[in-house]
Amino acid sequence: xxxxxxxxxxxxxxxxxxxxxxxxxxxxxxxxxxxxxxxxxxxxxxxxxxxxxxxxxxxxxxxxxxxxxxxxxxxxxxxxxxxxxxxxxxxxxxxxxxxxxxxxxxxxxxxxxxxxxxxxxxxxxxxxxxxxxxxxxxxxxxxxxxxxxxxxxxxxxxxxxxxxxxxxxxxxxxxxxxxxxxxxxxxxxxxxxxxxxxxxxxxxxxxxxxxxxxxxxxxxxxxxxxxxxxxxxxxxxxxxxxxxxxxxxxxxxxxxxxxxxxxxxxxxxxxxxxxxxxxxxxxxxxxxxxxxxxxxxxxxxxxxxxxxxxxxxxxxxxxxxxxxxxxxxxxxxxxxxxxxxxxxxxxxxxxxxxxxxxxxxxxxxxxxxxxxxxxxxxxxxxxxxxxxxxxxxxxxxxxxxxxxxxxxxxxxxxxxxxxxxxxxxxxxxxxxxxxxxxxxxxxxxxxxxxxxxxxxxxxxxxxxxxxxxxxxxxxxxxxxxxxxxxxxxxxxxxxxxxxxxxxxxxxxxxxxxxxxxxxxxxxxxxxxxxxxxxxxx
Amino acid sequence: xxxxxxxxxxxxxxxxxxxxxxxxxxxxxxxxxxxxxxxxxxxxxxxxxxxxxxxxxxxxxxxxxxxxxxxxxxxxxxxxxxxxxxxxxxxxxxxxxxxxxxxxxxxxxxxxxxxxxxxxxxxxxxxxxxxxxxxxxxxxxxxxxxxxxxxxxxxxxxxxxxxxxxxxxxxxxxxxxxxxxxxxxxxxxxxxxxxxxxxxxxxxxxxxxxxxxxxxxxxxxxxxxxxxxxxxxxxxxxxxxx
Numbered sequence: 001x002x003x004x005x006x007x008x009x010x011x012x013x014x015x016x017x018x019x020x021x022x023x024x025x026x027x028x029x030x031x032x033x034x035x036x037x038x039x040x041x042x043x044x045x046x047x048x049x050x051x052x053x054x055x056x057x058x059x060x061x062x063x064x065x066x067x068x069x070x071x072x073x074x075x076x077x078x079x080x081x082x083x084x085x086x087x088x089x090x091x092x093x094x095x096x097x098x099x100x101x102x103x104x105x106x107x108x109x110x111x112x113x114x115x116x117x118x119x120x121x122x123x124x125x126x127x128x129x130x131x132x133x134x135x136x137x138x139x140x141x142x143x144x145x146x147x148x149x150x151x152x153x154x155x156x157x158x159x160x161x162x163x164x165x166x167x168x169x170x171x172x173x174x175x176x177x178x179x180x181x182x183x184x185x186x187x188x189x190x191x192x193x194x195x196x197x198x199x200x201x202x203x204x205x206x207x208x209x210x211x212x213x214x215x216x217x218x219x220x221x222x223x224x225x226x227x228x229x230x231x232x233x234x235x236x237x238x239x240x241x242x243x244x245x246x247x248x249x250x251x252x253x254x255x256x257x258x259x260x261x262x263x264x265x266x267x268x269x270x271x272x273x274x275x276x277x278x279x280x281x282x283x284x285x286x287x288x289x290x291x292x293x294x295x296x297x298x299x300x301x302x303x304x305x306x307x308x309x310x311x312x313x314x315x316x317x318x319x320x321x322x323x324x325x326x327x328x329x330x331x332x333x334x335x336x337x338x339x340x341x342x343x344x345x346x347x348x349x350x351x352x353x354x355x356x357x358x359x360x361x362x363x364x365x366x367x368x369x370x371x372x373x374x375x376x377x378x379x380x381x382x383x384x385x386x387x388x389x390x391x392x393x394x395x396x397x398x399x400x401x402x403x404x405x406x407x408x409x410x411x412x413x414x415x416x417x418x419x420x421x422x423x424x425x426x427x428x429x430x431x432x433x434x435x436x437x438x439x440x441x442x443x444x445x446x447x448x449x450x451x452x453x454x455x456x457x458x459x460x461x462x463x464x465x466x467x468x469x470x471x472x473x474x475x476x477x478x479x480x481x482x483x484x485x486x487x488x489x490x491x492x493x494x495x496x497x498x499x500x501x502x503x504x505x506x507x508x509x510x511x512x513x514x515x516x517x518x519x520x521x522x523x524x525x526x527x528x529x530x531x532x533x534x535x536x537x
Numbered sequence: 538x539x540x541x542x543x544x545x546x547x548x549x550x551x552x553x554x555x556x557x558x559x560x561x562x563x564x565x566x567x568x569x570x571x572x573x574x575x576x577x578x579x580x581x582x583x584x585x586x587x588x589x590x591x592x593x594x595x596x597x598x599x600x601x602x603x604x605x606x607x608x609x610x611x612x613x614x615x616x617x618x619x620x621x622x623x624x625x626x627x628x629x630x631x632x633x634x635x636x637x638x639x640x641x642x643x644x645x646x647x648x649x650x651x652x653x654x655x656x657x658x659x660x661x662x663x664x665x666x667x668x669x670x671x672x673x674x675x676x677x678x679x680x681x682x683x684x685x686x687x688x689x690x691x692x693x694x695x696x697x698x699x700x701x702x703x704x705x706x707x708x709x710x711x712x713x714x715x716x717x718x719x720x721x722x723x724x725x726x727x728x729x730x731x732x733x734x735x736x737x738x739x740x741x742x743x744x745x746x747x748x749x750x751x752x753x754x755x756x757x758x759x760x761x762x763x764x765x766x767x768x769x770x771x772x773x774x775x776x777x778x779x
Contacts, residue, residue, distance in 0.1 A: 428625060432627040446640065
């Protein structure tokens with residue numbers, strides 16, 4: 001029997017999945033598998049010594065407290081924010097919709113830099129409150145502050161996913177509920193349960209990202225697994241101990257990644273266009289305005305304003321930017337290269353997951369969530385472990401290893417966004433082309449890519465923005481003579497050069513926001529020209 | 538050569554369930570056969586199998602003397618020369634009405650000429666530069682029809698093409714389809730669950746249930762006393778109308 005019609009371009013899909021495995025799965029997998037080979041330094045004994053000690057309980061407790069606190073706070077902020085965006089018809093919502101996403105373009109360590117300064121014993125907050133309380137009120141270290149900072153940085157993930165859930169609800173279901181019960185009860189009984197899997201996916205996402213974050217707990221002086229892994233590796237170059245330390249963290253993260261995967265049942269947690277969910281509306285509300293203002297203030301304006309205040313006079317910017325010209329250049333090309341290179345395989349993987357169906361498709365979808373569990377430092381160590389050998393020095397010795405490490409870090413995120421983009425394309429639109437003209441190339445070029453363009457532009461921006469903020473893996477693999485902006489910022493942080501660090505941080509934010517604005521402008525122009533709906537939200 | 542469509546022993550299973558169970562159906566050239574049946578009867582799958590969008594496990598499909606499926610032969614959808622109207626019309630939101638038709642032709646000049654001709658024929662002459670989002674329901678329907686016949690297909694396949702239309706638009710659209718069938722002698726296989734559509738359009742009616750084709754013939758034969766009980770029951774609304 002002949003093979004029949006299949007929309008999947010087999011060779012590019014296979015290549016994309018292979019790239020994903022080689023970059024994101026293989027380095028840490030080989031590192032951990034090394035424990036089972038006696039000739040390796042990664043012996044099971046090392047794992048036993050590193051994992052089974054009392055310090056592990058402290059690390060586990062700290063890691064879970066920081067990540068749990070961040071997730072809880074993110075849930076409160078993100079769900080409320082999404083509800084206001086999805087259900088309010090006020091004029092200011094279109095501005096709030098954009099403002100609510102801005103924290104994603106401020107790397108978490110820059111959020112941390114601002115808040116650590118603000119809550120420092122001689123920082124502006126304690127200085128202002130000292131006359132009233134007779135001393136410093138807040139501490140700029142500890143689990144609470146780390147959780148707060150991570151929530152400020154990551155809560156937009158919950159906003160975006162909950163918004164997707166709220167927009168996916170069929171309006172008639174809400175209308176039916178509103179006819180039978182009060183709006184509050186309809187929200188509690190119908191709307192919230194239907195949007196809950198999406199909101200949970202966002203919360204779990206925040207939890208996993210917070211668990212694997214290294215920079216924020218480090219700056220808040222909290223010993224978590226990622227911090228311990230970094231210290232172990234950079235002070236003793238003990239790959240085996242670092243890998244062993246990562247195991248409990250990865251086990252927790254993997255379990256959470258599985259929960260995300262199960263909760264969504266293959267649905268994307270981000271939508272680019274949706275028409276549902278307009279039954280229950282929020283009328284003009286002072287509480288909504290207040291919430292929006294306070295959340296934007298705390299998550300975007302306060303950190304940015306503090307960095308501006310710390311950066312000092314304009315002459316300092318000129319001096320700092322001149323001195324860091326190379327780092328800007330490295331970060332900019334690395335971000336563009338990473339964003340572009342990640343979007344291509346991400347698109348083909350997303351397409352395969354959306355169209356192939358069956359067990360293979362489900363396995364590919366599960367594979368995408370796997371690397372979320374791997375901390376940046378382990379990605380770096382895994383890369384060194386795999387590529388630092390005689391035959392592959394051309395990769396390890398140059399910029400290629402940095403590009404690969406960045407790709408390993410951003411590819412899973414970019415793929416998730418691409419999945420949402422591809423998932424929004426009605427398969428019948430492709431079938432109509434297949435009947436009329438046939439050919440994978442034409443179908444992709446004339447139908448699929450133009451329809452996915454806004455989503456793929458968003459995927460590119462996510463890739464570029466994450467690459468711009470990447471520190472953990474870059475620190476591990478960076479070759480001599482090359483430094484990125486985040487790495488320079490991170491190095492200077494420990495020397496207390498706050499004015500230079502703040503100026504560089506603002507430069508980095510400007511770079512991220514302008515890349516997002518550029519992509520937004522392209523999407524807007526595309527939507528105008530093509531006459532169909534663009535990116536939403 | 539008459540554009541007949543001959544389907545033999547078409548069988549397709551998915552998820553452990555038989556969606557099509559040995560379907561045999563012959564549609565003569567220029568004839569309009571309406572496939573009727575309740576939801577889940579396998580009507581759409583039959584249409585998709587004829588178009589080549591799904592792969593049957595067994596069976597043959599032959600049209601106008603050419604084998605589309607059977608043995609080692611499997612002809613790709615675009616080489617089958619079928620026109621397909623999807624239930625949701627599947628109009629491309631990023632292409633104009635003119636581009637919907639021109640896309641069917643590799644030669645851009647030919648595409649433009651053909652688009653102008655077809656848009657004129659379907660009463661869309663002044664809508665060539667418009668996107669589907671700015672067309673009315675009836676205009677969208679006609680654009681879908683124009684696209685389906687752009688390459689002068691041997692067989693026209695229609696999946697519940699009137700389901701989203703109000704009574705007035707539905708009547709006009711059905712008139713279009715009838716005229717197309719009469720003037721161009723297209724062989725039409727139209728799927729619906731609406732018995733009244735079948736009564737108004739069909740030369741012959743095929744009734745399906747649970748993947749099996751239960752009866753096929755002129756409507757009056759299927760409503761006769763000796764017809765299959767399910768068929769008689771399903772066609773009761775039009776039989777009772779007289």
